[in-house]
Amino acid sequence: MTSSKRIPDITSLGKVAPDRLGVSGNQLYLGQLATQVITAIDTWVKVVQGETTRRVEIRVWEATQRESIIAQRDVLIKGLDLTFDERRETFRRLFNSLDDAMKAEDAQIASDVLEKIADLAKSSPFKDLGNVQFVVDELKKGERTWTV
Amino acid sequence: MVAPLVVPLLIVTAGGLVVGGKGLVDKFQARSIAVDAKTRHDVAVSSLSDVQSVTQEIVEEYGLNQLHAQRDTIGRFADWLENHSHLVNRLDRRIVDGVQVHVPSIPKLKFEVEQARIGLAGGFGALGAAASAQGAALWGVSTFAAAGTGTAISGLSGVAATNATLAWLGGGTLAAGGGGMAAGAVVLNMIMFAPGVLIAGLTVGVLGAVEKTKAVKYASEINISIEHVETASARLLAVRTRITELRTVLSRLVALGEASLDELERQDFDPDEHGRLFLNAYQLITAIAEVIDTPVTDPETGDPTDISVKIVEKYS
Numbered sequence: 001m002t003s004s005k006r007i008p009d010i011t012s013l014g015k016v017a018p019d020r021l022g023v024s025g026n027q028l029y030l031g032q033l034a035t036q037v038i039t040a041i042d043t044w045v046k047v048v049q050g051e052t053t054r055r056v057e058i059r060v061w062e063a064t065q066r067e068s069i070i071a072q073r074d075v076l077i078k079g080l081d082l083t084f085d086e087r088r089e090t091f092r093r094l095f096n097s098l099d100d101a102m103k104a105e106d107a108q109i110a111s112d113v114l115e116k117i118a119d120l121a122k123s124s125p126f127k128d129l130g131n132v133q134f135v136v137d138e139l140k141k142g143e144r145t146w147t148v
Numbered sequence: 149m150v151a152p153l154v155v156p157l158l159i160v161t162a163g164g165l166v167v168g169g170k171g172l173v174d175k176f177q178a179r180s181i182a183v184d185a186k187t188r189h190d191v192a193v194s195s196l197s198d199v200q201s202v203t204q205e206i207v208e209e210y211g212l213n214q215l216h217a218q219r220d221t222i223g224r225f226a227d228w229l230e231n232h233s234h235l236v237n238r239l240d241r242r243i244v245d246g247v248q249v250h251v252p253s254i255p256k257l258k259f260e261v262e263q264a265r266i267g268l269a270g271g272f273g274a275l276g277a278a279a280s281a282q283g284a285a286l287w288g289v290s291t292f293a294a295a296g297t298g299t300a301i302s303g304l305s306g307v308a309a310t311n312a313t314l315a316w317l318g319g320g321t322l323a324a325g326g327g328g329m330a331a332g333a334v335v336l337n338m339i340m341f342a343p344g345v346l347i348a349g350l351t352v353g354v355l356g357a358v359e360k361t362k363a364v365k366y367a368s369e370i371n372i373s374i375e376h377v378e379t380a381s382a383r384l385l386a387v388r389t390r391i392t393e394l395r396t397v398l399s400r401l402v403a404l405g406e407a408s409l410d411e412l413e414r415q416d417f418d419p420d421e422h423g424r425l426f427l428n429a430y431q432l433i434t435a436i437a438e439v440i441d442t443p444v445t446d447p448e449t450g451d452p453t454d455i456s457v458k459i460v461e462k463y464s
Contacts, residue, residue, distance in 0.1 A: 062368035
């Protein structure tokens with residue numbers, strides 16, 4: 001009979017001898033199956049919920065980090081713009097003074113002005129960059145009184 | 149009559165497919181998130197590289213200005229001193245040759261190991277469930293169900309028990325309007341298949357969720373890295389402005405120094421008579437030397453510690 005090839009031999013199923021605890025092998029199968037399915041569902045629920053929470057936390061962390069970096073960059077760019085503008089104007093005035101001193105053949109003033117030019121050139125416009133975070137933090141606090 | 153277990157089995161199978169499908173979607177999204185993030189980082193780094201190339205050219209030009217001032221203007225003054233029998237200590241000043249930008253390498257996306265662990269556990273779980281399910285279902289039917297004749301299947305044995313069990317699973321005997329033993333065999337296979345699909349689907353769902361989180365974390369780290377790269381671009385632009393400032397100051401001092409040297413060289417030098425001219429030239433040469441020695445970036449304070457992209461100048 002061809003159907004006997006497709007139909008498994010299950011004549012012994014349901015007739016498994018009780019083990020020492022009085023539980024048949026197929027009862028154990030049912031217990032195992034229930035445990036596996038429940039464990040899998042429980043794991044899935046916990047993992048999906050946990051991962052969803054983690055993704056939200058990661059996005060919040062990213063937003064905070066980026067906000068901080070962007071704030072620092074904005075302060076940096078604005079600060080450098082102002083610094084370079086101020087330095088440009090100072091150099092212009094100093095070179096005018098140097099021209100005047102040289103025309104007047106005043107070596108002392110020329111020396112003083114040249115020293116100021118060299119000092120200004122040597123002073124890095126980037127020197128306050130290390131304090132950007134401090135300035136940003138102070139701005140964020142909102143409780144500081146700025147004396148102007 | 150529809151076999152009693154068909155509907156729940158279809159629901160279980162469909163549940164497994166839906167959860168597994170969601171997991172696959174998460175996995176595809178994870179790949180996409182990671183690839184997009186990497187692409188954006190590459191674009192940002194490429195843009196930074198363009199800014200650096202232009203800055204590099206400007207720095208090299210300034211280096212030539214420094215070299216010219218050192219060799220021609222300061223050197224000319226040193227020659228004048230030596231020609232007038234003075235000892236000269238010629239300093240070998242460093243000439244700036246470029247700027248280097250160090251972008252830290254982006255983190256790699258790793259989930260293969262954990263993925264394999266979860267996948268293996270899920271695979272074994274699905275196989276185990278498939279094996280358990282068939283045995284458990286057959287035990288339940290053969291223990292509690294009754295054959296079409298009304299006799300409890302538990303009271304039957306051998307082929308009769310098999311036939312009655314399969315017929316029950318198939319929704320009853322053909323004579324009673326059920327699917328018979330053939331349908332029962334199909335249902336028996338479904339019983340093996342459905343929990344396996346459910347557990348496999350749940351496993352893929354777990355894998356997808358974990359992978360998506362890792363991709364989101366990876367993308368977040370890259371987005372932060374991109375902000376650092378953009379800050380580095382802004383700082384390179386500031387370095388250009390700084391170089392322009394130094395070039396302007398140096399060129400003006402060199403012009404004044406050359407004019408002063410021209411006047412000094414024209415004299416039949418007499419210290420008493422031409423001391424002012426010498427002092428004038430010496431002051432300018434000293435100022436030129438100080439400007440040449442001035443770094444383009446500030447090694448002490450030029451790099452805020454929390455900015456991970458480093459910009460340092462190179463010297464020839």
